[in-house]
Amino acid sequence: SFCPFSSSSKSKLAVHESTHTHRDKGRYKCPACSQVFRQKDCLLAHKKFHAREKPYKCGTCGKRFSWESTFSRHQNVHVDLKPFKCASCPRTFKLKHNLTKHLRRNDCSEADVWEITDGDERPFKCPSCPKAFREFHHLTTHKITHSDKRPFKCSTCPKTFHFRYELSEHERVHSGEKPFKCTLCEKAFRTSGHFASHRLVHTGEKPFKCPTLP
Incomplete structure (x- = not known):
């Protein structure tokens, strides 16, 4: 690149030129953008960005990636392992930050909380309805449904909701x-509940039994 330095003294020019030599010594410059790197490997990795080279191909879905770190992270998409579990509902997550986001947004639906307590002892009883829960904080979450507090407001219509997940589902309408x-x-659904019900069509599972004896 062009350097604007000039001098009436040849010796001063020589001193200035040595600063370029010292600064660039042992460095690798990108021919596309002139960015300089200390190591050749870093330059080669950087050049892939300009070439849009994507040497890392997923063997499961065919998607390609420029960076090995991004490719490794993508592999988790195809793994069923979800080690990060929510303590308030049955949902599990592949990545820790997804669990953190889930907890921060209070995305546990009442249906989820109810599901995890089925078949267990439920000592925490709701004073307003027959439902009971295994954990006290499950009861606390449920009691919100009986209150007038609806802090989550739709920006399109006047409807309000007790929980953020309810607002998110409604906004899809x-x-x-x-x-x-x-x-x-090819079917698609607005809510996870409707999707879960639809999947039973393919599995043939019939979990809902009539309680009336023959």
Whole structure:
């Protein structure tokens, strides 16, 4: 690149030129953007960004990546292992920050909390309805449904909701978004509950039994 330095003294020019030599010694410059790197490996990795080279190919879905770190992180998408568990509902997560986000947003639905307590002893009883819960904080979450407190407001219509997850599901009515897609057919659904019910069509499972004796 052009250097604007000039001098009436040849000796001063020589001193100045040595600063370029010292600064650039042992460094590797990118021919595309002139960015300088201390190590050749770093330069080679950087050049992939300009070339949009994606040497790391996923053997499961075919998606390609420029960086090994991004490729390794992507592999978790195809692994069923979800080691990070929510203490308030049955949901599990592949990445810790997804669990943290879930907890921060209070995304545990009442249905989720109810599901995890089925078949267990439920000592914490709701004073307003017949439901009971295994954990006290599950009861605390449930009691919100009996209150008038609805802090989550729709920006499109006047509706308000007790929980953020309810607002998120409702907003899809306005947007038409259906993020839950069935991999066995082309149907898509707005809520995880509707999607879970649909999957029973493919599995043949019939978990809902009539309580009336023959």
